Structure formats: C-alpha cells, structure tokens
Amino acid sequence: MSADETVAASLTETATGSTAAPAVIPAGAIEGRSPWQLAWFILRKDRAAMISLGFIVFIALVAITAPLLAHWIGYGPTDQDRTNGITVDGLPVAPNSQHLFGTDNLGRDILVRTIYGTQVSLLVGVASTLLAVAMGVLVGLAAGYFGSVVDSVLSRAMDVVLSFPFLLFAIALVSIYGSGLGISVFVIAFFTWAAVGRIVRGQTLSIREKDYIEAARSLGAGDMRIMFVDVLPNVLAPVIVYTTLLIPIAIVFESTLSFLGLGVVPPTPTWGNMLSDSLDFYQVAWWFPLFPGLALLLTTLAFNLLGDGVRDALDPRAGRLSQD
Amino acid sequence: MSVNVNESTNRPTNDASEMLVEIRDAVKYFPIKQGVVVKREIGRVHAVEGVSLSVRRGETLGLVGETGCGKSTLARCVTRLHSLTSGQILFEGQDITDLSRSRVRPYRRRMQMIFQDPYGSLNPRRRVGSIIGDPFAIHGEGDRDERKPKVQELMELVGLNPEHYNRFPAEFSGGQRQRIGVARALALKPSLIVADEPVSALDVSIQAQIINLLDDLQQEFGLTYLFISHDLSVVRHVSDRIAVMYLGQVVELADSEELHNRPRHPYTNALLSAASVADPDQAAARQRIVLTGDVPSPVAPPTGCRFHPRCPKAQAICVQEQPPLVARAGDPDTHLTACHFPVEPGEDLTRVTATIPEEERAE
Numbered sequence: 001m002s003a004d005e006t007v008a009a010s011l012t013e014t015a016t017g018s019t020a021a022p023a024v025i026p027a028g029a030i031e032g033r034s035p036w037q038l039a040w041f042i043l044r045k046d047r048a049a050m051i052s053l054g055f056i057v058f059i060a061l062v063a064i065t066a067p068l069l070a071h072w073i074g075y076g077p078t079d080q081d082r083t084n085g086i087t088v089d090g091l092p093v094a095p096n097s098q099h100l101f102g103t104d105n106l107g108r109d110i111l112v113r114t115i116y117g118t119q120v121s122l123l124v125g126v127a128s129t130l131l132a133v134a135m136g137v138l139v140g141l142a143a144g145y146f147g148s149v150v151d152s153v154l155s156r157a158m159d160v161v162l163s164f165p166f167l168l169f170a171i172a173l174v175s176i177y178g179s180g181l182g183i184s185v186f187v188i189a190f191f192t193w194a195a196v197g198r199i200v201r202g203q204t205l206s207i208r209e210k211d212y213i214e215a216a217r218s219l220g221a222g223d224m225r226i227m228f229v230d231v232l233p234n235v236l237a238p239v240i241v242y243t244t245l246l247i248p249i250a251i252v253f254e255s256t257l258s259f260l261g262l263g264v265v266p267p268t269p270t271w272g273n274m275l276s277d278s279l280d281f282y283q284v285a286w287w288f289p290l291f292p293g294l295a296l297l298l299t300t301l302a303f304n305l306l307g308d309g310v311r312d313a314l315d316p317r318a319g320r321l322s323q324d
Numbered sequence: 325m326s327v328n329v330n331e332s333t334n335r336p337t338n339d340a341s342e343m344l345v346e347i348r349d350a351v352k353y354f355p356i357k358q359g360v361v362v363k364r365e366i367g368r369v370h371a372v373e374g375v376s377l378s379v380r381r382g383e384t385l386g387l388v389g390e391t392g393c394g395k396s397t398l399a400r401c402v403t404r405l406h407s408l409t410s411g412q413i414l415f416e417g418q419d420i421t422d423l424s425r426s427r428v429r430p431y432r433r434r435m436q437m438i439f440q441d442p443y444g445s446l447n448p449r450r451r452v453g454s455i456i457g458d459p460f461a462i463h464g465e466g467d468r469d470e471r472k473p474k475v476q477e478l479m480e481l482v483g484l485n486p487e488h489y490n491r492f493p494a495e496f497s498g499g500q501r502q503r504i505g506v507a508r509a510l511a512l513k514p515s516l517i518v519a520d521e522p523v524s525a526l527d528v529s530i531q532a533q534i535i536n537l538l539d540d541l542q543q544e545f546g547l548t549y550l551f552i553s554h555d556l557s558v559v560r561h562v563s564d565r566i567a568v569m570y571l572g573q574v575v576e577l578a579d580s581e582e583l584h585n586r587p588r589h590p591y592t593n594a595l596l597s598a599a600s601v602a603d604p605d606q607a608a609a610r611q612r613i614v615l616t617g618d619v620p621s622p623v624a625p626p627t628g629c630r631f632h633p634r635c636p637k638a639q640a641i642c643v644q645e646q647p648p649l650v651a652r653a654g655d656p657d658t659h660l661t662a663c664h665f666p667v668e669p670g671e672d673l674t675r676v677t678a679t680i681p682e683e684e685r686a687e
Binding site for chain 1: 403405428429432433436437439440441444445446447448449450451458459462463492494505508
C-alpha cells in the first residue's frame with residue numbers, strides 16, 4: 001500500500017467514523033513521542049534512579065505531613081520530655097520504645113526533629129535551586145543569544161560571582177541582614193546561578209547557529225520569541241540535569257550555614273543545627289549526630305543518583321535518544 | 325560588439341510591476357576580525373560583489389554556482405537575513421534594503437525561505453503542528469484552535485498525513501521533513517519563495533517528488549521562485565531563467581534552454597560539461613572541460629575577470645579589465661555574458677590554451 005493510499009484510507013476512515021461511530025479517533029489524534037517522553041522511557045529502566053526518585057517522593061511526603069507525624073508520635077519538634085527524654089546526669093537518652101531515634105541534650109525527640117528538618121532542607125534546597133536556575137537561564141540565554149557586548153558583560157559578571165568565597169560572603173551577609181530562611185535561600189542562589197548561566201550560555205551559542213533559528217528569523221519572529229520558543233527547549237536538557245544535581249548541593253549549603261549558626265534560627269530544627277548541637281555529645285550519644293547526618297546523606301545521595309540517571313537519559317552522546 | 329546596457333536599467337519603468345524582486349549592484353562583505361578585547365578588521369570576505377538581477381513575477385529564476393560562490397548569501401540578502409554592504413533590494417517596487425526590523429516584517433509574509441537541510445531547519449523539540457503554525461502565530465493570525473485546521477490543510481496540500489499534526493520532526497523521513505519546510509513556507513501565501521538548495525540534501529528519488537511538489541504549488545498559487553542549487557540538471561528542470569555565479573558575481577544569465585544550448589561563458593561551459601548525464605554512452609562520448617586550480621579565495625579575489633586564473637581562453641585584457649555583464653554578439657537581448665572572449669558555438673575548449681604569461685596570472 002502506498003503512502004497516499006494509507007492517507008486516503010485513514011481519511012475515509014475518519015470521515016465515516018465521525019458520522020457513523022463517534023468512538024473512532026478523530027483526525028489529528030496521533031500522538032507524537034516527544035524527546036522528553038523518550039527520555040522518561042530510558043529513565044524508567046534505570047533502577048538506581050527510580051529508587052532514588054521513590055525516596056525523594058517519600059521524604060517530600062514526610063516534609064508535608066510533618067505536623068501530622070509529630071502529632072502521631074506524640075512530641076512536637078521543640079517539646080522537651082523532662083521525665084523520659086533526659087537522664088539524671090542531663091545527658092541524651094538512647095533510642096528506646098518511647099523515643100525511636102533517642103533524644104538530644106535538651107530532651108527533644110530526634111525522630112520528630114529530623115522529620116521537621118526535612119521541611120527546611122527541601123524548602124531551601126528546592127527554592128534556592130529554582131531561583132538560581134531561573135536567573136542562570138535568563139542570563140545565559142541573553143549572553144549566548146545576543147553575543148558581543150552583552151555576552152562580554154554578563155560573562156564577566158558570572159566569572160566574578162564564581163570567584164567569590166562562599167562562606168566569607170555568607171558570613172558577611174548574615175552579619176548585616178541577620179540569619180533566617182529567606183537569607184539562606186538568597187545566599188545559596190546567588191552562589192549557584194552563575195554555573196547554570198555558563199551552561200546555558202554555551203548551549204545557546206551553538207543552538208543560535210542552527211538553521212531553524214534562521215528559519216524563525218526569516219518568518220519574522222522577534223528576539224524574545226526565538227529565545228524562549230526556539231532556543232529554550234533545546235537548552236533545557238542540561239539545565240534539568242544540572243537542576244537535579246544542584247538541589248543536593250543547595251541542601252548541603254543550607255546545612256553548612258545552619259551548622260555554623262548562620263542559617264535558620266534555633267530552636268527551629270534543621271539537619272545542620274542538629275549536627276552542630278551534637279558536637280559536644282557525640283562521644284556519649286552516637287544517635288544524636290547519626291540520624292540527622294544519615295538523613296542528609298541519603299537525601300543528597302538520592303538526588304545525585306537521580307541526576308545521574310536523568311543525565312544518562314537526556315545525554316545525546318549516549319546515542320539512545322534520537323537527537324539531530 | 326553590440327551596445328547593450330545593464331540588465332537592471334534596460335527595462336522600461338512601466339514594466340516595474342512585472343518585477344517582483346530587483347537586486348541592484350548588491351555587495352556583501354563579511355569582515356574578518358581578530359583580537360581578543362578590541363577586534364580589528366584584518367580582511368573581508370567578498371561574498372557578493374556587484375550583482376544585479378531581477379526576478380519576474382511567476383517565474384523561476386535558477387541560481388547556480390559551486391559551493392562558496394555567494395549564491396546562498398545573495399538569497400539571504402534578498403530575504404533580509406543579512407543586510408547588504410551596499411546596493412539595493414527592491415521587492416514589488418519598494419526599497420527594502422534599509423528597513424528596520426519592524427518595518428520589514430510585513431514583507432516577511434510575502435517572501436519565505438525553504439532551507440537546504442531538512443534536518444537542521446526544523447526545531448527537534450517542537451511538534452510539527454506548531455512548526456507549521458509558526459507563521460500564523462508570529463503574524464498574529466488566529467488562536468491555537470483556529471490555526472489547527474489551517475495547518476492540517478497545509479499538511480494535506482504538501483502530501484503529509486494531517487493526522488501527524490502532533491508528531492515530532494525526528495519521526496519523519498528527510499523527504500517528509502522537506503515537505504514540512506515547504507508547508508511552513510506556504511502558510512502565509514507568499515508571492516516569493518527563496519529555495520536555498522531545497523533538494524541537495526535529499527535522496528535522488530525523493531528529489532523528484534519535492535521538485536514536482538514545488539512545481540504543482542507554483543502553478544496552483546502563482547508562486548515566484550528564486551531557486552538555488554549547485555546541480556545544473558535540477559536547475560535546468562525547474563527554471564525559466566538561470567543565472568550562473570562565480571566568486572560573488574553573475575557571469576552568465578539566460579533563459580534555461582538558451583543557456584544549455586549556447587553557453588557563452590567558459591565557466592558555464594565547464595559546469596555544463598561536468599553535469600551528470602544519465603546515458604552512459606553519452607557520458608563516455610562527451611568532452612569534459614577540466615579546470616585547473618582551485619577557486620581563488622574570496623578574501624583576495626583576482627583582478628579583472630575573476631575567472632581568469634582558471635580560464636582556458638584568458639588573455640592579457642582579462643587580468644586587467646573586468647568584463648561587463650551584457651548581451652554578446654549574436655545573442656538575444658536576454659542572454660547576458662560577462663566575458664571578453666565568449667565561447668563560440670562549436671568551439672572546443674579542451675583544445676585552446678590561455679595566452680597570458682604565467683607571471684601575470686594573479687592568484
């Protein structure tokens with residue numbers, strides 16, 4: 001059967017279908033498999049990435065339902081259990097049936113505090129990464145697309161940001177503006193957007209020279225339309241990979257800031273300030289640093305494994321994704 | 325030698341409506357820059373140098389020449405993807421050479437391009453429906469729902485299954501992709517289509533399909549084509565008139581059959597003798613004119629006639645004086661040749677030798 005006959009056949013089929021049986025798929029209903037869908041098929045076969053994704057969904061659920069879980073366990077994140085949560089010597093209590101993960105030096109339940117720490121870590125990790133990616137994509141697109149002077153100015157700005165010492169700058173900012181959730185998000189985003197910007201700029205430079213960009217220009221498309229409709233979808237793959245790898249970096253950054261007392265203010269629990277509190281007690285209370293540390297480790301590991309999987313799924317050089 | 329004037333001036337002004345596009349003395353240089361911070365211009369690529377051509381409404385003007393002769397650059401100047409260094413482009417009698425980007429937009433509707441590479445000219449991350457719908461979206465015609473039937477109509481027109489509206493370019497073959505490119509170019513019902521080597525990247529069997537499609541569409545919509553190719557047999561098939569380019573200049577311009585039957589410029593002769601012939605007996609029997617040397621660098625083009633370092637008929641005057649593009653003795657008015665010593669019918673170019681001393685040949 002020739003191509004024309006196939007077309008004709010399917011046309012008549014739909015024509016009769018619309019009058020006789022409305023259940024027949026209407027014209028235009030053939031779905032194309034997008035490059036994203038193909039990447040998803042590959043990702044789905046990556047066991048490590050799928051386990052990681054499951055774990056991330058799990059801790060996200062934990063973060064959302066933290067108050068419920070705390071209510072169910074019976075302690076709030078800042079409740080001090082003066083009867084069972086602290087020894088007569090004033091030391092933390094080891095894990096037992098009442099406090100599954102033990103307690104800290106003030107008699108607070110470590111399980112509940114670790115659960116609440118998830119909220120801060122995920123919130124800061126995701127929010128600062130999204131902010132960084134948005135900034136990086138905008139600056140990178142502009143630098144790569146417009147080139148010449150715009151590119152020189154923006155590229156030098158990215159170089160300057162990347163050469164800043166992170167902790168010194170963070171300490172300086174916090175001493176001026178005070179510590180808190182918002183300032184943590186801003187500081188982390190400020191130090192990570194430039195890396196995204198560089199990646200996007202590099203990709204944009206190569207996409208800009210493609211024929212389809214010239215085709216869009218010859219149709220009369222403006223710069224904004226070309227940048228966001230034609231260039232952006234083609235630079236998105238490395239951006240997505242970098243985003244998944246940036247979230248654990250941001251989570252570790254947040255923990256570092258909290259550990260140093262520059263992040264979220266106590267008594268709000270974060271993994272970082274729990275680790276910081278445990279410094280004086282880890283020799284007598286192994287459970288005190290173990291559980292927040294383990295939570296931090298597993299979360300960053302899950303994001304990194306997922307990021308690797310996403311990169312394998314989207315990498316055109318792997319040859320598994322059709323890419324022109 | 326008969327007295328003739330330049331092609332752009334020898335037509336009376338009341339004929340202007342017949343001219344869809346007029347290119348007057350088009351010059352395009354690309355600067356070569358060097359330096360890290362302060363960029364200095366250290367040279368220029370003379371991509372197009374003094375081309376005057378006009379495209380009549382409804383005709384197909386073929387533009388042939390080897391790679392790097394400036395034919396694609398000229399096409400991109402016509403569609404204002406490049407701006408000219410000097411000269412003028414007139415579209416329907418209006419000078420569009422120096423119009424700003426927003427002022428040139430209305431003209432973009434009326435001239436569209438088909439690109440050489442069907443793989444590179446379609447955005448791999450977008451669905452075919454939105455690629456073909458792009459012209460409507462850019463020029464603000466209808467919302468998404470109104471565009472869909474129009475796009476499907478276009479897909480049917482170029483021989484694609486309209487049900488494949490939601491597919492991605494990667495799911496189509498090269499020939500089908502070129503049909504998508506044609507559909508996109510047709511969307512706004514343009515009067516001029518600039519086809520930049522539209523079949524060069526395709527399989528020979530598919531080439532014929534696309535050429536026939538272009539042919540049918542021209543008759544149906546009264547399109548005018550500026551058809552660029554390096555394949556003479558393709559150009560001969562589709563073109564009413566053919567312009568031969570060499571190193572940024574038009575060396576010969578004639579009606580398609582006239583050019584093939586009586587090529588006057590030695591370069592055209594060499595090109596024609598190199599074109600593929602289907603019949604093996606004929607192919608064996610013909611005399612091929614083999615040019616010596618390479619195309620000179622467009623950064624430093626030769627003096628006088630640009631073809632003289634490789635021309636079998638070159639003489640001293642060719643080194644010094646650039647021959648004008650005029651009708652030569654015995655030719656009709658429409659057959660223009662830029663050569664001091666045009667080839668006479670029956671002359672055997674393989675047997676003549678240039679009479680300029682070696683040291684005078686500017687390389």
